[in-house]
Amino acid sequence: MIPELGQIALALALCLALAQGLLGLVGAARGEPVWMAATRPAARGQFVFVAIAFACLTASFVSNDFTVAYVATNSNSLLPLHYRVAGVWGGHEGSMLLWVLMLSVWTCGVTFFSRHLPQEMVARVLGVMGVVSAGFLLFILFTSNPFLRLFPAPPDGHDLNPLLQDPGMVMHPPMLYMGYVGFSIAFAFAVAALLSGRLDAAWARWSRPWTTAAWCFLTVGIALGSGWAYYELGWGGWWFWDPVENASFMPWLTGTALIHSLAVTEKRGAFRSWTVLLAILAFALSLLGTFLVRSGVLTSVHAFATDPTRGIFILALLALVIGGSLLLYVWRAPKVGLGGGFEPLSRESLLLANNVVFASAAGSVLLGTLYPLALDASGLGKISVGPPYFETVFVPLMAPALFLMGVGPLARWKQASLPDLASRLRWALAASIVAALALPFAMGRWGAMVALGLLLAVWVAASGFVQLYEKVQNASGGVSAWMRLKSVPRATYGMLLAHFGVAVFVVGVTMVKGYESEKDVRMEPGDTVELGGYTFRFDGVRDVTGPNYVAGRARIAVTRNGSLVTTLYPEKRIYKVQNSVMTEAAIDTGFTRDLYVSLGDSVSNTAWVVRVHHKPFIDWIWGGCLLMALGGALAASDRRYRLAARRPQEQYAAAPAR
Amino acid sequence: MTRFAIPIAIFVALLVLLGIGLKLDPREVPSPLIGKPAPHFELPELHRAAKTFSERDMRGKVWVLNVWASWCVSCREEHPVLLDLAASGEVPIYGLNYKDRREDGLAWLKGMGDPYKLSIFDLDGRVGIDYGVYGVPETYVIDKAGVIRYKRIGPLTPEIVKEKVLPLVRELGRA
Numbered sequence: 107m108i109p110e111l112g113q114i115a116l117a118l119a120l121c122l123a124l125a126q127g128l129l130g131l132v133g134a135a136r137g138e139p140v141w142m143a144a145t146r147p148a149a150r151g152q153f154v155f156v157a158i159a160f161a162c163l164t165a166s167f168v169s170n171d172f173t174v175a176y177v178a179t180n181s182n183s184l185l186p187l188h189y190r191v192a193g194v195w196g197g198h199e200g201s202m203l204l205w206v207l208m209l210s211v212w213t214c215g216v217t218f219f220s221r222h223l224p225q226e227m228v229a230r231v232l233g234v235m236g237v238v239s240a241g242f243l244l245f246i247l248f249t250s251n252p253f254l255r256l257f258p259a260p261p262d263g264h265d266l267n268p269l270l271q272d273p274g275m276v277m278h279p280p281m282l283y284m285g286y287v288g289f290s291i292a293f294a295f296a297v298a299a300l301l302s303g304r305l306d307a308a309w310a311r312w313s314r315p316w317t318t319a320a321w322c323f324l325t326v327g328i329a330l331g332s333g334w335a336y337y338e339l340g341w342g343g344w345w346f347w348d349p350v351e352n353a354s355f356m357p358w359l360t361g362t363a364l365i366h367s368l369a370v371t372e373k374r375g376a377f378r379s380w381t382v383l384l385a386i387l388a389f390a391l392s393l394l395g396t397f398l399v400r401s402g403v404l405t406s407v408h409a410f411a412t413d414p415t416r417g418i419f420i421l422a423l424l425a426l427v428i429g430g431s432l433l434l435y436v437w438r439a440p441k442v443g444l445g446g447g448f449e450p451l452s453r454e455s456l457l458l459a460n461n462v463v464f465a466s467a468a469g470s471v472l473l474g475t476l477y478p479l480a481l482d483a484s485g486l487g488k489i490s491v492g493p494p495y496f497e498t499v500f501v502p503l504m505a506p507a508l509f510l511m512g513v514g515p516l517a518r519w520k521q522a523s524l525p526d527l528a529s530r531l532r533w534a535l536a537a538s539i540v541a542a543l544a545l546p547f548a549m550g551r552w553g554a555m556v557a558l559g560l561l562l563a564v565w566v567a568a569s570g571f572v573q574l575y576e577k578v579q580n581a582s583g584g585v586s587a588w589m590r591l592k593s594v595p596r597a598t599y600g601m602l603l604a605h606f607g608v609a610v611f612v613v614g615v616t617m618v619k620g621y622e623s624e625k626d627v628r629m630e631p632g633d634t635v636e637l638g639g640y641t642f643r644f645d646g647v648r649d650v651t652g653p654n655y656v657a658g659r660a661r662i663a664v665t666r667n668g669s670l671v672t673t674l675y676p677e678k679r680i681y682k683v684q685n686s687v688m689t690e691a692a693i694d695t696g697f698t699r700d701l702y703v704s705l706g707d708s709v710s711n712t713a714w715v716v717r718v719h720h721k722p723f724i725d726w727i728w729g730g731c732l733l734m735a736l737g738g739a740l741a742a743s744d745r746r747y748r749l750a751a752r753r754p755q756e757q758y759a760a761a762p763a764r
Numbered sequence: 765m766t767r768f769a770i771p772i773a774i775f776v777a778l779l780v781l782l783g784i785g786l787k788l789d790p791r792e793v794p795s796p797l798i799g800k801p802a803p804h805f806e807l808p809e810l811h812r813a814a815k816t817f818s819e820r821d822m823r824g825k826v827w828v829l830n831v832w833a834s835w836c837v838s839c840r841e842e843h844p845v846l847l848d849l850a851a852s853g854e855v856p857i858y859g860l861n862y863k864d865r866r867e868d869g870l871a872w873l874k875g876m877g878d879p880y881k882l883s884i885f886d887l888d889g890r891v892g893i894d895y896g897v898y899g900v901p902e903t904y905v906i907d908k909a910g911v912i913r914y915k916r917i918g919p920l921t922p923e924i925v926k927e928k929v930l931p932l933v934r935e936l937g938r939a
Contacts, residue, residue, distance in 0.1 A: 179837055264837045383771060390775070397782065417786045425779055432772040439768045476781065483784040685835065685863055 109174050109253040112162025116203075116247060119155035119210070122148045123240040126213075130233020134226045134301070142229035146217045149232050152239065153210040160207050163252050164194050172263050175256035176200060182265035182683050184654035192276040193266045198400060198416075199252035201279060205396070206242050208280070208287040213239065216291060216316075223312060230298035231291070238290055241423045249416045265654065265683035274334035282327030282354055286392040288320020289357060292364060293389035296382045297431050300438045305378045310371035313385070315742040317368060321361045322738035328354050329731035340689030340704040342624065342719040344727060347496045352475045353395030356468045360388040363464035365738075366457050374519060375445035376454055380461070382442075383435060390428040391468065397424055398475070449521040456514040463507040470499045508562040508612065511605055512569030516576070530576070534568035549621055549722070559616025567609040570602050597744035604737025611730025617723035624719040630712055638720030640701060641665045647678075647705070647714060655679045657690070660705050660714065664694065676705040676716075700724050796896070797912045802829075802904070803894035810861050810869055810883040817858075817884050819910060826936045828857045828929070829904040830880070830920075831892065833864045834872035836900040842919035843876050849925055850879035855905075855933045859883030862892050862900055905929060907936045 126148035133141025163176075167190045172178040180197045181190050195204040213235045220228045246252070269275075295313035299305045331354065336344045345351065364384040371381045397420045448454035474491045481489055516530055542561035546552040577598055581590040627635050631646035645661040657679040664671045674692035681688060691704040699722045706715030797803075806818040819829075830846060832839045850857050859880035861869045866885060873883070886892055895904070905914040914932055916924060 260840075264835070379768070387771070394778075417782075421779065421782055421786065424782075428775060429772065429779070432775055436769045436772055476778075479785045480781055483781060683835065 108162050108165050108169075109171070109255065112159040112166075113247075113251070113253040115155045115158040115162065116243060116253075119152050119159065119206075120240060120243040120247065122152040122155065123236045123243055126152060126236030127233050127240055128236075130229040130231075130236055131301075132233075134229040134233065137226075139225065142225050145229050145232040145236070149210075149213045149217050149236070152236075153214040156203075156207050156210045160194070160203055163200060163203060164191060166253075167191060167193050170263070172261075173255050173257070173259040174252075175254045176252040178256055178260050178263045180263070180266050182263040182654060184683070185263075185266055185271075186653050188276065189266055189271050192270070195279045196266045196270050199246070199250045201283075202242065202246050202250050202400070203252055204279060205283050205287060206239060206246065208283045209235065209239050209242065209290060211284075212288055212291055212316075212320075216294075226302060227298055227304075227309075227312075230301055231294040234294035234297045235290060238294075238427060241427065245416070245419050245423065249419050262683075265681065268655070268679070268681040268684060268686050268688045269338060271681075272334060272338050274330055274338065278327060278330040278334055280327075281323050281330055285320050285322075285324025285327050285361075286354070286357060286395065288316065288323055289361060289385075289388045289392050291316040291320065292385040293431070296385035297434065300382060300431070300434050303438060303441065305382060305442050307372050307375050310368050310378075310381065311747070314365075314368050314372060315744075315747045317361065317385075317388075318365055318738045318742040321358070321365055322735040322742065324354070324358050324361060325731055325735040325738065328358060329728045329735075332731075333728050336724075337691050337693055337702075338688075340691050340717075342622075342691070342702050342704070342717075342721065344618075344724065347474070347491075347493045349475050350395075350399050352471050353391075353398045356391040356471050356475075357388050357395060359464050359468035359471065360384060360391055363461045363468070364388050366460050366464075370454055370457050371445070374448070374454060376448065377458070377461075378445055379435075379439040379442045382439065384461070384465075386428065386431050386435065387468075390424075391472075393420075393424050393428065396420060446520070448519070451517070451522045451524060453514060453517040453519045453522065456510050456517050459510055460507060460514065463503055463510075467500065467503050470503070471496065474499070505558065505562060508566055508608070511608065512565050515573050515601065515605070516569070531569055531572060534565060534572050537568045538562070538565035546620075549617070551621070553620055556616055556620035559612055559620070563609045563612040563616065566612070567606055570606050570609070574602055595744055595746065597741045597746070600737045600739070600741025600744070602737070603740060604734045607730045607733025607735075607737055609730070610726050610733055614723050614726030614728075614730055618721055618727070621722045622720065622724075624717060626706070626715060626717050628709055628713055629716045635716070635718060637718050638699070638701075638722075639666060640671065640720065642701075642703065642716075642718050644714070644716055646712065647708070650677070652679065654683065655681045655688075658705070658708070660703075660716070662692070662703050662716070664701055672701070674701070674703045676703045678705045695725060697725070698723060797904075798915060800912060801910050802906050802912050803891075805884075805891040805894065807884040807886055807891060810859070810866065810873075810885045813866070813885070817882060819906070822858075822906065823910055824908050826855060826908060826933055827906055828855050828933075829860060829895075829906060830857055831860045831862050831895070831897050831900055831902040832883075833862045833900050834868040835864065838919045839901045840876070842901050843879070845920045845922055845925060846879040847877050848922070849920075849929070852930075854930060855937075856881045860891060860895075861885050862897065863887065863889045903929075905932055905936070908939070 126145050129141040129148065130145040133145070166174045166177050167181055168187065170177070170181065170183050176197060176199050180200070181193045185193065195201045213232065216228070216231060216235070220231070292313050295309060295316070299309040331351065332344050335346065336342065364381065367377050367381045367384050370377045397417065400416055400420060474495050477491050478489050512531065512534060513527060516527060538561050541564040542557040545560050546556045549556075577594050578587065578590050581593045623638055625635055625637055629635070629644035631644060634641050634643045641664070643663045643665070645663060647658045647660045650657050650659045657677040659675050659677045662674045662676065664674060672694045674694060676692040677690035679688045679690055680686070689704050691702055694701040699720060702719035702721055704717045706717055708714050802819045804819060806816050809815045809817055846857060849855070857880050859882070861883045863886065869883065869885070889897070899917055901919055903916040903920055904912050907913050913936060914928065920929070
């Protein structure tokens with residue numbers, strides 16, 4: 107009964123999505139106030155029904171209803187409750203349902219926070235989102251229905267993929283999808299602006315907080331995925347340039363460009379057609395990511411659920427949504443106009459450079475991801491493009507971007523002066539050069555790449571402090587330092603924090619790349635191995651039993667200069683239902699280093715292969731990502747977006763007409 | 765105008781590429797075993813544990829080896845296709861019951877129907893390693909000389925049977 111209810115709720119949500127799309131787009135085109143007014147309740151109703159469908163699927167998982175084919179494939183009666191809930195998005199059908207749920211959450215958010223926008227704009231935005239949502243609901247109902255029954259029902263389920271039975275995996279897809287889907291709002295605003303022909307500063311201001319919020323979720327989502335790969339796959343790597351990782355990274359790069367481009371459009375009215383294009387591209391790449399993962403076009407470690415017949419549907423959806431908006435772009439963008447002019451050295455030109463770098467980076471990731479497919483399609487054989495390509499392309503692109511990051515926020519709009527910038531930044535430059543020369547020696551070994559990485563990281567951080575100092579100096583909040591600190595807008599703090607996060611991230615990547623070490627050793631109980639100044643003593647393996655697995659658990663005592671640092675318990679698990687072996691690494695996390703131990707195969711009755719890693723500063727990678735996301739959250743919650751909500755008409759009237 | 769049409773032009777090229785990509789099958793991994801003699805095995809039968817079966821018993825015949833297990837959900841999906849192929853009488857199918865429990869395997873065949881001439885029982889998956897099995901189900905077509913001519917990873921579909929397996933079996937049968 108419950109699965110059928112879920113199915114009906116989905117069908118009703120589809121009806122409402124279609125209504126929302128038609129009433130919004132046609133209503134705005136014909137100027138029908140009643141039609142336009144109906145989009146808000148339609149969007150909220152759609153959210154309610156999608157949420158009911160999602161709850162029904164969750165209930166089927168919780169109650170172990172193996173007559174539902176999707177539950178039977180992705181759950182098992184022995185699976186602990188929290189993984190049964192996470193199992194809802196452990197397979198293809200459920201993750202698409204999660205996708206639509208997220209979309210309806212964002213749409214619902216727009217209905218609540220858009221009271222200050224003109225009705226026409228809201229109707230168009232909701233209309234576009236309704237069309238996208240309808241497309242995905244059709245996709246679910248016709249090709250990926252999670253509520254299909256299975257007769258005869260199997261006595262027990264096939265279990266959730268053991269790789270996904272992990273706390274990181276519980277949160278990773280929802281965060282990632284919040285990010286992916288969140289870009290649909292920037293997209294909907296861009297399309298609405300193109301439709302109305304009103305591409306002005308007001309449009310940029312409205313879409314900015316939404317875009318930043320989506321970017322924050324995507325940042326956290328990618329960081330969680332990377333963290334999960336680090337401790338769950340047992341190789342000690344944190345990024346593999348796998349096609350599916352790339353699929354999430356491309357929207358992130360484009361989204362980063364979009365955030366910066368929107369700033370220029372809002373403040374100076376420039377880059378308008380470029381900003382619109384970026385908004386379309388960020389969502390296009392989110393959809394492309396969904397396509398790549400869900401269609402089975404590319405194989406990867408993430409290929410948990412693939413089916414080419416579904417690919418045709420998503421491809422058609424992609425053609426319709428993105429092709430349609432790009433056609434609209436061809437038609438409308440030439441009329442947009444250029445906005446304020448600027449000199450070759452100005453904040454605009456520096457942000458333009460940022461945009462060029464990030465767009466090129468996204469392009470090169472796209473190229474590397476699709477190149478194997480292109481070769482295969484033209485019959486030239488099967489290859490895979492790996493980390494060497496991406497690393498070769500990325501370092502030269504990102505190094506200048508990091509350098510400009512220190513300069514951009516200090517440069518004046520319209521025209522900046524080089525001598526002026528140089529004198530304001532001379533201490534930051536000196537600090538970073540000293541750091542690049544001295545710090546690697548403190549770590550024991552000087553290397554050019556390490557020096558470059560630290561140079562850039564310290565440069566970004568130090569110039570951030572210069573920016574903060576100047577902002578506070580120039581702030582008009584009052585005489586006391588505290589008052590002046592308080593009067594600096596929250597968006598500025600957000601920007602500074604996010605940029606500081608980038609510096610932290612760069613330190614992490616540089617240190618891990620430069621100084622990580624690992625050893626693969628065969629160990630008998632009592633054997634020891636030295637690594638990074640630590641001694642690891644293997645105390646043997648004993649058997650333990652989990653809810654749905656059996657495991658061999660090793661005990662490894664870590665000492666430094668004779669005193670015990672920690673005891674680690676890496677496991678080798680065999681999940682009984684799928685008969686698959688998982689490596690559960692044991693990690694001692696620290697501010698300046700991780701000790702990472704994973705258990706290989708047993709080579710005799712008592713001896714095991716043990717892999718030990720020493721990873722300096724690796725947690726700074728994720729820490730940096732969290733700071734970036736936190737900075738984004740600060741910026742998105744800036745007072746001026748909330749103020750805009752309170753004086754609606756003024757905002758809109760102030761916007762220049764086309 | 766043309767400047768603004770560049771994105772859509774790139775996008776259309778991308779759509780074409782992805783469209784072609786959909787027709788390709790990433791599961792069709794070129795197997796190093798194709799064109800090589802089938803690895804030797806000698807394993808007990810599933811139904812009669814005392815008797816053994818070897819790939820050498822099939823010399824001079826074209827046959828299909830299908831790797832299956834009762835714990836495998838995709839096998840459930842594939843099963844009707846195998847039953848149809850067996851009923852057509854075009855080629856004998858032999859099963860390799862992979863990392864399974866004997867009573868589970870027998871119960872599965874009893875409940876779902878048995879397309880196999882016979883199944884052999886590979887409890888520890890040793891033969892699976894020799895054959896490079898990395899996902900169940902997998903299917904091999906082996907010719908009269910005992911050479912592997914085709915390998916499919918993942919479930920057979922009616923289309924694959926019609927377009928790949930049957931034409932190959934007929935061709936090999938004539939040789």
